[in-house]
Amino acid sequence: MPVFRLCMKIIRKNLSSMMIYIAVFLILATLLSLNGTKTQETGFSQVKTNIAFFSEENSPLIDGFRSELSKTANFVEVPDETEKLQDALYFRSVTYIIRIPKGFTQSFMSGKNVQIEKTVVPNSTSNAYVDLTVNQYFNTAALYVKTVPGITQENLVQHLKTDLENSTSVAMAADTKANANQDFSVYYFNYLSYALSSVLVLGISAIMLVFNDKNLSRRNFCSPLSAGKINAQFILANLVFTFVCWAVMVGFCFLFDYRNMMIGNTAYLILNSFVFTLSMSSISFLIGNLMKERSAISAVCNVVTLGPCFISGVFVPQELLSPTVLKIASFTPTYWYVKTNNQIASLSSFSLSALSPIYCNMIIEAGFAVAFFAVSMVVGKKKRMSN
C-alpha cells in the first residue's frame, strides 16, 4: 500500500508540531487532576464568600459580629496595604472588604447612626449576600439597644446569638439526585476538543497539501495504481490517523480518571467525543482542500480551532457566555459537542427520554461531519477539474 505508507510518512514528519498540542493538553489535564475532586453534597449547603475583615477596635459586639459573619463568609488574610487590597479585590481573592472604624461600638451602643466601611466589587451578587448578613446583625442589635435601656454589650451579644441561630429549613425538590462527580471528565473532554481539532487539522492538511500538489498528483495519476485504489488508500490513511488521534487522547483519560471510567456517563462522553472527532476530521479535510501554502497551515489551524473553542464554551463555560455568542457558536460542531458533554455529566438516569436530547445533539454533530465532507468533495472535484 504505497499511498498509505506515504501518508504515514508525512504524518511522522509533522509529528513534532502535533506533539506540542498533545503535550500542552496533557500538562493541563495533569494539573486539573491534581486539583482534586470535590465531593458533592446531597443536601443544601451554605455558600460562603471570601472577605477581608479589618477592625480598628475590639469589643464584644464586634467579636459577636465576626463570629456571626463567619457563617456566611470565609475570612481571607490580606495585608492591610492599599495596593494589596486592590489586587485581592481585582482578582476576586476577596469580594468584600469590611473595615470597622474606631469608636464604632461606642456610638452604636449609644444609639447613634453609624456605618461600617466596605469596599466591594460593585453590584455583585456576593456583595448583596454579605450585605444581608451585616445589616441583619446590626439591625437586630439596634432593636435591643433602642428598646431595652441599659443593655450591656455582653448581654446583647448573648441575645443576638440565640436570635440569629434561627434559620429557615430548606427542602430539596424530590427529583434531584446526587450523581457521581463528573467535573474532571467534563473538563477533560471539553478541553480535548481543542487539542484534538488542532492535531487533526495539522495532520490531515499536511497530507492533503502533498497530494494536492499539481505536479505530484499528475505523477501519481501516471502510476499503474488505479485512481480508485489511490483514493481508497488515501481515505483509509486519513481515517486511521483520525482514529489513532482519538484513541490516544481518550486513552489518557483512563490514566487520569480510572475511578470514573466504568460509569455510564463516561461511556457516553467517549461516544460523543468520537462523533465530534468525525466532524472535525471532515472539517480538516475541507481545510486541506482549500489550503494552498504550507506556511499558512499553522495560521489557519490556530484560527479555526481557537475560534470555536472560545465561543462554544471550551475555555469559558457556556453558562457564562452571552446568548448572542452562543447563537453564533451553534453553527460550529464544537458548540454541540460541549453542550452534549455538559448534558451527559448531569445525567442521572439512562432512560430513553433522558438520552434522546443527547442522541439528538450527536446527530447534529454527525450532520456537520456529512455536510463538511460533502463540501470538501465538491471543492476537491472543482480543483481537479481546473487542473
Add this chain to the structure above:
Amino acid sequence: MFLHIFKARLKCLIRDRQMMFWTLLFPLILATFFNMALGNLNNTEAFHPIDIAVADNAQYRENQQFRSVLKEVSEGDDRIFNLTETDPQNAEKLLADGKIKAYVTVNSKVGMTVRESGLSQNIVRAFLNSYSQTSSAVTSIVRENPASLRNGLIKEVSDRKEYTKEVSGSSAEPNNVLNYFYSLIAMSCLYGGFWGLKEVADVQADLSTRAARVNVAPVHKLKVFLYNMCAAILLHFSEMLVLLAYLYFGLKIDFGLKTALVLLTTFAGSILGVSLGAFVSALVKKGEGVKVAVLLAVTMTGSFLAGMMVQEIKYAVAQNAPILSYLNPVNLLTDAFYSLYYYDVMTRYGWNMAMIGAYALLFCTGTYFIIRRQKYASL
C-alpha cells in the same frame, strides 16, 4: 543612506504576509474571540433580582406581616426578588422548569424548597432567616421589657437601616476582564520578536542568502542592522497602535485616563519584543524553526504566567513567587497596563517600566556583542 535602507526594509517587511498575519491579524482575531468569550463575564457576576415564587395558601394570606415584608423587597429598582404568588403545584412546576430558584412555603413555620444550592438560593435563605430572627428578637425583647411594646417596638422593627457605606478602593472599578486584554497586548508586543528574529537572520550572512548579499554591500553592517531594526520597530509599533485602537474604539476596553503613558508603555513593549527576538535569533545557533520555537515558548509561558489563559494565575504568581512576576517580561507589560488603569499611585508602574527598560537594554547589548565583527571566510 538611512532613508534608502529604511524605506527598502519597511517595504520588505510589509510584504512578508505570514509575519504580518502573526503580528497584526492574529492579535486582532484573538482580541475579538476574547471579547466574545468574556463579554458577559461581568454581567454574570452582577446582582440581578432573584426569581422566586411563594406558595399561596391560607396561612400565607393570614400572615399579613410576612406578606408585606416579602412584597416590599420585591418592588422598585433595588428589589431583591422577582416574586410570583401562585398555588403550590404551580410553584413546584416552575422550580422544576428552572423558571425560579426557590419557592417559599408558609406553614407553621416559613420554609423554602430548592433544586440546588448556590449563591442565589443562599440569599433567599438569608432573607427568610432575617424574618424569623427578627421575630425571635421581638419575642425576647417583650419578655425582657414588656413596656417596650407600648414604646414603639413595632415601629422600630420596620425601621431597618443600612449599616454599610461603600468606600471606593480606587478610582477605577475592579473590572477583572481587563487583565485578559492587557496580557493580550503584552503577548502581541513580544510577538514583535518575530520581526527581530527576521532582522538578525537577514543580516547574518550565514543565515540567509539575503544577508550574504547585504554583507557584500559597502555599508557598515551594524548601520544596516540598526536601520533595519528601526524599520521593524516602527512597523511593529504601528501594528500595536492598530490593536490598541481596535481594543479601545472597537471593543470599548478601558485603559484608564493616562493615555500618553499607555502609548509609551506600548512603545516600550514594541522595543522589548523586537529586541528579544533579535537576541534569541543571535543567541540560538540553530535553524529558524528552533528559534521560532524558543521565542514562542518564552512568549507563551510568559503569557500563561501573566494570566492570559487563566487570570488568577497572575495573582497566584504574585502571591507565591513575586520574583517570577518581576522577571517575566509579559507580566511586566501586563502589570504596567494594569497599574495605569487601576492604581492611583505610580510606584509599581515605575518599577515595571524600569524592568522593561533594563530587559530591552540587556537584549540590545547582548545582540550587539554577539553579532559584531563577524566575518566569514566563505559562504
